[in-house]
Amino acid sequence: MTFALGQRWISDTESDLGLGTVVALDARTVSLMFAASEENRVYARSDAPVTRVTFNVGDVIECQEGWSLEVEEVIEDQGIFTYVGTRQDTEEANVALREIFLSHQIRFNKPQDKLFAGQIDRMDNFVLRYRALSNQYEQHKSPMRGLCGMRAGLIPHQLFIAHEVGRRYAPRVLLADEVGLGKTIEAGMIIHQQVLSGRAQRVLIVVPETLQHQWLVEMMRRFNLHFSIFDEERCIEAYAEAENPFDTQQFVLCSLDFLRKSRKRFEQALEGEWDLLVVDEAHHLEWSQEQPSRQYQVVEALAEKTPGVLLLTATPEQLGRESHFARLRLLDADRFFDYDAFVKEEELYAPVADAVTALFSGQAWLMKPKTKLPNCCLSKMLSHSSTC
Known part of the structure; x- marks a missing residue:
C-alpha cells in the first residue's frame, strides 16, 4: 500500500468510523x-x-461545508486526488475539491458501495458467511425449531407434548403429568418455541412465591429465557420507566399472592396485554359454584384477557371432579359452563375408557346392554382410535 498525507481511507473492519485521513507516517x-x-x-x-477511497466521473460527492459536487474529472498529484466538476447547489462549473476536504461522514454501508470502493473480503470468508446463513435458514424453517436448543435431555413424551402444543397459535392447554415427569420442562419448551416462532412476545408466569427463583433459574439455565421477578419493590422502581411497571419487561415472573394482595398491581397486570399466561400449581386454586376463591378469580381474569394459557397441575381429578372442572373452565369457559352438565357428559365416556383399557390389554370386550355412547366416541372406536 502507498500512503500519503491527506489521503482518505476507510476501515474495512470498522466502516462505521466514517472517512479517515492520513495524518502521520513513519517507516512501519x-x-x-x-x-x-x-x-x-x-x-x-x-x-x-x-x-x-476513490470516486469516479459521474459520482456525486459531498464537501465538509455541506455542498455537493458532480465529478467530471479526477486529477492525481503526488498520491492526492482532486475532483473537478459542477456544484449542484449553485451550478458553478469547473469547481475543484481536494480529497482532504471531503465530508467525514461518508460511509460505505450498501453492498454496491463497498464493491465499487474495493471493500471485498477474501473468498473463504464469503463462503463461511454463506454457509452460516444457509444453516441459520435451515434452522429457522425446521419444524423442530425451539425444541432442540434447550439444555436438558429430550424425553419422548415431553418432546411430543411440546411439539404438539408449541406450534399452535394461542394454545390453551392443561399440563397434568404426574409428579416428577417434568411439567416445568414441558412448559419451558412450549414457551421457548412460542417465542422463537414469533407467536408470543410477552409472557407472564404466575407461580407460588416459594417457586419463583426455581422458575427463574430453570428458564435462564435451560432455555436462555431471561424473566424478571416482579414484586412491590420492583414495581416502585419501574415507575421511572413507565406508568405501568408491567410494560417495562417482556418476560415477567411473579407470585400469585403478590397479585392477590394488591388490587392495583392486579389491575396493572391485566393491562399488560400478554400473549401467553403460565400458571403453576393450578390445582391449589379453590373453586365452587357459589364462591370461588380470590386466587381463582385473579387467574380467571388474566386467562380471559390472554390468548394463550398453560395450566400446570397435578393429575386430573386427584382433588375431585369439581377441582378438575374448575381448571378446564379457565381454559374454555364457553365449553365448560356448567358443572352438572360436565359430570353427566363425563359419565358417558366411562364405557369408552373401559373398552380402550380392554383393547390395550388384549382382552375381549363386550358392551353392556343399553349402553349409549356418544357418536364421536363410537366412530373413533370403529377406527381403532384410543382417544376421544
Whole structure:
C-alpha cells in the first residue's frame, strides 16, 4: 500500500468510523484520524485493514461545508486526488475539491458501495458467511425449531407434548403429568418455541412465591429465557420507566399472592396485554359454584384477557371432579359452563375408557346392554382410535 498525507481511507473492519485521513507516517506505521467519530487508529503499513477511497466521473460527492459536487474529472498529484466538476447547489462549473476536504461522514454501508470502493473480503470468508446463513435458514424453517436448543435431555413424551402444543397459535392447554415427569420442562419448551416462532412476545408466569427463583433459574439455565421477578419493590422502581411497571419487561415472573394482595398491581397486570399466561400449581386454586376463591378469580381474569394459557397441575381429578372442572373452565369457559352438565357428559365416556383399557390389554370386550355412547366416541372406536 502507498500512503500519503491527506489521503482518505476507510476501515474495512470498522466502516462505521466514517472517512479517515492520513495524518502521520513513519517507516512501519500509518496513523489515520476519523473525524466523524473522533477516533484515531494506528496501523502497520504493510498490513493495514483499510481501503483507499476513490470516486469516479459521474459520482456525486459531498464537501465538509455541506455542498455537493458532480465529478467530471479526477486529477492525481503526488498520491492526492482532486475532483473537478459542477456544484449542484449553485451550478458553478469547473469547481475543484481536494480529497482532504471531503465530508467525514461518508460511509460505505450498501453492498454496491463497498464493491465499487474495493471493500471485498477474501473468498473463504464469503463462503463461511454463506454457509452460516444457509444453516441459520435451515434452522429457522425446521419444524423442530425451539425444541432442540434447550439444555436438558429430550424425553419422548415431553418432546411430543411440546411439539404438539408449541406450534399452535394461542394454545390453551392443561399440563397434568404426574409428579416428577417434568411439567416445568414441558412448559419451558412450549414457551421457548412460542417465542422463537414469533407467536408470543410477552409472557407472564404466575407461580407460588416459594417457586419463583426455581422458575427463574430453570428458564435462564435451560432455555436462555431471561424473566424478571416482579414484586412491590420492583414495581416502585419501574415507575421511572413507565406508568405501568408491567410494560417495562417482556418476560415477567411473579407470585400469585403478590397479585392477590394488591388490587392495583392486579389491575396493572391485566393491562399488560400478554400473549401467553403460565400458571403453576393450578390445582391449589379453590373453586365452587357459589364462591370461588380470590386466587381463582385473579387467574380467571388474566386467562380471559390472554390468548394463550398453560395450566400446570397435578393429575386430573386427584382433588375431585369439581377441582378438575374448575381448571378446564379457565381454559374454555364457553365449553365448560356448567358443572352438572360436565359430570353427566363425563359419565358417558366411562364405557369408552373401559373398552380402550380392554383393547390395550388384549382382552375381549363386550358392551353392556343399553349402553349409549356418544357418536364421536363410537366412530373413533370403529377406527381403532384410543382417544376421544
